[in-house]
Amino acid sequence: MTIKIYNYLTRELEPFKPITPRHVNMYxxxxxVYADSHLGHAKTYVSMxxxxxxxxxxxxxxxxxxxLTDVGHLxxxxxxxxxxxxxxDQVEPMEVVDRYIKSFHDDMDALGVxxxxxxxxxxxxxxxxxxxxxxxxxxxxxxxVNGNVYFSVESFPEYGKLSxxxxxxxEAGARVExxxxxxxxxxxALWKRADPExxxxxxxxxxxxxxxxxxxxxxxxxxxxxxxxxxHGGGLENIFPHNECEIAQAEAYHGHQFxxxxxxxxxxxxxxxxxxxxxxxxxxxxDALKLYSxxxxxxFILSSHYRGPVDFSSDALQAAQxxxxxxxxxVRKLRRRMKNAPPAGTAVLSQVASLDDYQExxxxxxxxxxxxxxxxxxxxxxSKEVNRYLDEHEEASGGTLSVMNKIFSDLAGxxxxxxxxxxxxxxxEQVIDGLVELLAELRQEYRAEKDWSKAxxxxxxxxxxxxxxxxxxxxxxxxxx
RNA sequence: GGCGACGUAGCCAAGUGGUAAGGCAGGGCUCUGCAAAAGCCUUAUUCGUCGGUUCGAUUCCGACCGUCGCCUCCA
Numbered sequence: 001m002t003i004k005i006y007n008y009l010t011r012e013l014e015p016f017k018p019i020t021p022r023h024v025n026m027y028x029x030x031x032x033v034y035a036d037s038h039l040g041h042a043k044t045y046v047s048m049x050x051x052x053x054x055x056x057x058x059x060x061x062x063x064x065x066x067x068l069t070d071v072g073h074l075x076x077x078x079x080x081x082x083x084x085x086x087x088x089d090q091v092e093p094m095e096v097v098d099r100y101i102k103s104f105h106d107d108m109d110a111l112g113v114x115x116x117x118x119x120x121x122x123x124x125x126x127x128x129x130x131x132x133x134x135x136x137x138x139x140x141x142x143x144x145v146n147g148n149v150y151f152s153v154e155s156f157p158e159y160g161k162l163s164x165x166x167x168x169x170x171e172a173g174a175r176v177e178x179x180x181x182x183x184x185x186x187x188x189a190l191w192k193r194a195d196p197e198x199x200x201x202x203x204x205x206x207x208x209x210x211x212x213x214x215x216x217x218x219x220x221x222x223x224x225x226x227x228x229x230x231x232h233g234g235g236l237e238n239i240f241p242h243n244e245c246e247i248a249q250a251e252a253y254h255g256h257q258f259x260x261x262x263x264x265x266x267x268x269x270x271x272x273x274x275x276x277x278x279x280x281x282x283x284x285x286x287d288a289l290k291l292y293s294x295x296x297x298x299x300f301i302l303s304s305h306y307r308g309p310v311d312f313s314s315d316a317l318q319a320a321q322x323x324x325x326x327x328x329x330x331v332r333k334l335r336r337r338m339k340n341a342p343p344a345g346t347a348v349l350s351q352v353a354s355l356d357d358y359q360e361x362x363x364x365x366x367x368x369x370x371x372x373x374x375x376x377x378x379x380x381x382x383s384k385e386v387n388r389y390l391d392e393h394e395e396a397s398g399g400t401l402s403v404m405n406k407i408f409s410d411l412a413g414x415x416x417x418x419x420x421x422x423x424x425x426x427x428x429e430q431v432i433d434g435l436v437e438l439l440a441e442l443r444q445e446y447r448a449e450k451d452w453s454k455a456x457x458x459x460x461x462x463x464x465x466x467x468x469x470x471x472x473x474x475x476x477x478x479x480x481x
Numbered sequence: 482g483g484c485g486a487c488g489u490a491g492c493c494a495a496g497u498g499g500u501a502a503g504g505c506a507g508g509g510c511u512c513u514g515c516a517a518a519a520g521c522c523u524u525a526u527u528c529g530u531c532g533g534u535u536c537g538a539u540u541c542c543g544a545c546c547g548u549c550g551c552c553u554c555c556a
Contacts, residue, residue, distance in 0.1 A: 044556040076554045169483045235556035276555050304494055316493055319505035373495050377503035387519055470517050
C-alpha cells in the first residue's frame with residue numbers, strides 16, 4: 001500500500017513517490033532558539049515525528065533535517081530575537097542560543113521525539129548564505145540597497161504558489177509600513193546591514209551584516225538533502241511568508257523544483273485562539289510535563305489530524321492521560337502474563353490471524369495522510385481484544401502473547417511513541433518486586449483473619465508511595481501509580 | 482479588504498452519496514469483603530442554519546450565521 005500525502009503545493013491527496021526508491025529526504029522548519037518551547041511547538045514536532053517514524057516502520061530510509069534558527073529572525077520591533085533573549089538573560093547571544101538549544105533538545109527527548117539526522121544552525125552556514133545571495137544578485141533575482149540585499153518577488157513569477165496568494169492581493173492588504181528602499185513591499189531581505197549596536201554581524205561583500213530569516217532554510221535544506229528533496233514540513237502559520245520565500249529563493253537559485261511535497265501542521269489553540277509567545281497564552285513543554293506524562297501529551301496531539309487545529313484545555317489533557325493509562329494497563333497486564341507463560345510456547349495460528357486485522361486497520365489509517373486519530377482507534381480496538389483474550393484464556397501460550405506484544409511495541413511504541421520503553425520495568429525491579437510481595441503476603445495474612453483495617457492500611461500506605469495493589473481471582477497484583 | 486480553514490453527542494475527535502470510528506465523562510450489569518482493573522450493555526433518528534442537485538446528503542453545490550488562521554513577530 002502506498003502512503004498518500006496531502007500536498008499543500010497542489011492541495012490534493014497524492015500517492016507518495018520518493019525521488020530515490022525506499023528513501024525519504026525530509027526537512028522541517030525548526031524553532032528560533034531564544035526561549036523555552038511550548039505545546040504549540042510540541043504539536044508540530046510530534047506530528048512530524050510520527051511521520052518520520054511511520055516511514056521508518058514502512059522500511060524507508062529517512063534522512064531528516066530540522067534546523068535551529070539562531071540569527072536573523074526579527075521581532076516586529078526590528079530587534080533580533082536572539083539579541084532580545086541575550087538582553088533578557090544578560091548573556092552573550094550565542095550563550096542564549098546554546099542554552100535554548102539544550103532546552104529544546106531536552107524537551108523533545110522528553111516527549112520521545114526522535115532526533116533528526118542533522119540539526120543545522122544558521123550561524124554555521126553564513127558563507128553558504130553569502131554565496132546564495134551573490135548568486136541571486138547575479139541572476140537578477142535580488143538587488144542591494146544600503147548594505148541590504150532584497151529578493152525581488154516580481155522576478156519570480158510563481159511567487160505565491162504555495163500559499164495561493166497574489167502580489168496584487170498583498171498590496172491591496174497594505175497594512176504594512178513600507179520601506180521605501182524596497183522596490184516592491186513584498187520583497188524580503190536575504191542579507192541585512194548591521195547597525196552599529198547590532199552584536200551579531202558577519203563581513204560580507206555588502207558590508208557587515210547578518211542573514212535574513214528565510215534564506216537559511218533554503219540553503220540548509222538543499223545542502224543536506226539535495227536541490228530537490230521529497231518532503232518539506234512545518235507549522236501552517238509559516239506558509240506565508242516564510243515557506244513561500246523559501247521556495248522563491250531556492251527555485252530561483254537552482255532553477256528547478258524545491259520540495260516535492262509540503263506537509264503543514266495546524267496550530268495548537270487555547271480557547272480557540274492560537275497558542276503563541278506573543279499572546280502569552282502558552283504552556284511550556286517543561287510545565288506541561290509536570291502535569292502530564294509524555295505519552296499523554298503525544299496521545300492528545302495525535303488524537304486529531306495533524307493538518308487541523310487542536311484546542312488545548314486541561315480537561316482534554318486529563319482525558320488523554322486517562323485514555324493512555326488504559327492502553328498502558330493492557331500492555332502491562334500482557335507483559336506480566338508473558339513472564340509467567342510457558343517460555344517456548346508457539347503462537348496459535350487461529351488466535352493470531354485476526355490480530356492482523358488490527359495492524360492492517362492501523363496501517364490503512366496511517367497510509368491515508370497519516371490519520372493518527374483513526375490509527376489510534378484501531379489501537380484501542382486491539383487493546384480491547386487483547387484484554388478480552390487475556391481474561392478468557394488463562395493458559396495463553398507465550399507465542400501468542402508475544403505476537404500481541406509485538407503489535408503493541410511496533411504500533412503504539414515505534415510508530416506512535418506512546419508506549420514507554422517499559423511500562424513497569426525498573427533497574428531495581430527485583431528488589432521492588434520482593435518488597436512488595438512481602439507486604440502483599442503480610443496483608444494476605446490480615447485478610448485471612450479478616451482484619452480489613454490492617455490490610456487496608458498496608459494497601460493505602462503503599463498507595464501513598466505510589467504502589468497500587470489489586471486483588472483479583474488469581475491473587476494479588478500490583479503496579480505503580 | 483484579500484486568501485484560506487473549520488462548525489459531528491456533556492467534552493475531545495474520525496468519517497462516508499445509502500443512513501454515524503475511537504477516547505474521556507455518565508448510567509446499568511459481571512467480577513468483588515471493599516476498592517481498583519478488565520469485560521459486556523448503554524449514551525447523536527442525527528452531523529451550524531436555510532435552500533438546491535439526487536431515488537437518497539452529515540457527506541456534492543449555493544447562500545447565510547458563527548469560530549479561527551494567514552496577509553511579512555510566531556512551530
